[in-house]
Amino acid sequence: MEVFVVPDLPEVRPGHDLAALIRERVDLRPDDVVCVASTVVSKAEGRSADLSAFPAGPRAREVAATLTEHAGEETDPRFVQAVLEESVEVLIQTPFLLTETRFGHVGVNAGIDRSNAPDGDLLLLPERPSESAERIRERLPADRVLVTDTCGRPFREGQRGVAIGWAGLAPGRDWRGETDRDGRELGVAVENVADELAAAANLLAGEGDGGTPVVVVRGFEWGDHGESDAHFREIETDVVRRAIRAWSNE
Incomplete structure (x- = not known):
């Protein structure tokens, strides 16, 4: 798998066509994953x-x-x-x-x-990042687009790249029903591929003034696995959020 930045992007302003700016600077392939930082999506959308x-x-x-x-x-x-x-x-x-x-x-x-x-x-x-990702995807040769952001995580120091919008791929790779090396069936293993790809992109995009808000992941293969549309955890299964609610109401 190869990960590289889209070079020489200008300062993005309201109304700019992000897909056109990307197309002008890199020859994309259909199976590429184009990771676009939310900052430039927001700028183009006048946010x-x-x-x-x-x-x-x-x-x-x-x-x-x-x-x-x-x-x-x-x-x-x-x-x-x-x-x-x-x-x-x-x-x-x-x-x-x-x-x-x-x-x-x-x-x-x-x-x-x-x-x-x-x-x-x-x-x-962006107001609806997945819709933003879809609009960009429709105007690119690449079939998969992520809108990325950075945020912290509970129990760990530092920021990491995450996906907040996606188009052309499911956010989760579902291993449930497959087996481990000892033949035991996997029951809860859903891999958040969207966040993993966003984190890989953020290694190159960085956090400062590098001016590289678009990163291409080339050669990522989904493999023979199921898909999961789950990304943001539902409140019914989010024990951390329920605990925070209970703590905040004390």
């Missing part, structure tokens, strides 16, 4: 915003005051308002805001970025 667009309500001011107290530095209540408006649930509100976005992703501050936002104070995540 930049100024803090002034989010006048703070009572809840945002209350949460901002609590965050300021815990963090020891001022938290802008307008930023908190933006996070609340981009979220369907607040799981944790101190010492940081952990929320669920409208499309099911759980992350800090609803994934809102305050860096790499040349057209405003904030860069919001």
Whole structure:
């Protein structure tokens, strides 16, 4: 398997055709997986915003005051308002805001970025990343597209690449029903291929000012395995979220 960046991409602005920018710079194959950072998807879709667009309500001011107290530095209540408006649930509100976005992703501050936002104070995540991935895929020779982001993970330090949108492939490779080397049947093994590919792409895309937000994975083979559409865990099976809810309500 080969992983390489798409070189020489310009600064993406609202209305830019990401698929055309990619096609102009790399000869894609049908089985390539094109991993596109959510930052450039958001820029192309005009998801930049100024803090002034989010006048703070009572809840945002209350949460901002609590965050300021815990963090020891001022938290802008307008930023908190933006996070609340981009979220369907607040799981944790101190010492940081952990929320669920409208499309099911759980992350800090609803994934809102305050860096790499040349057209405003904030860069919001794409509204529907899988639909964004599909629009890009329709205009590329490659059959598979991921929209990626970075976020932390419980119990581990550091950020890693994750998939927040996908088109042309299932997010999960389902090993259930297959057997291990001793002939035991696998009952719970669903591999999150979308996140694994996103993490591989993030090794090259990086976190800073490298200007390489699109990475191609070439030669990835699915193999003779089933598919799983599961990606964001349902609340019924999410014991961690249920525990957080119980803790937050104490």
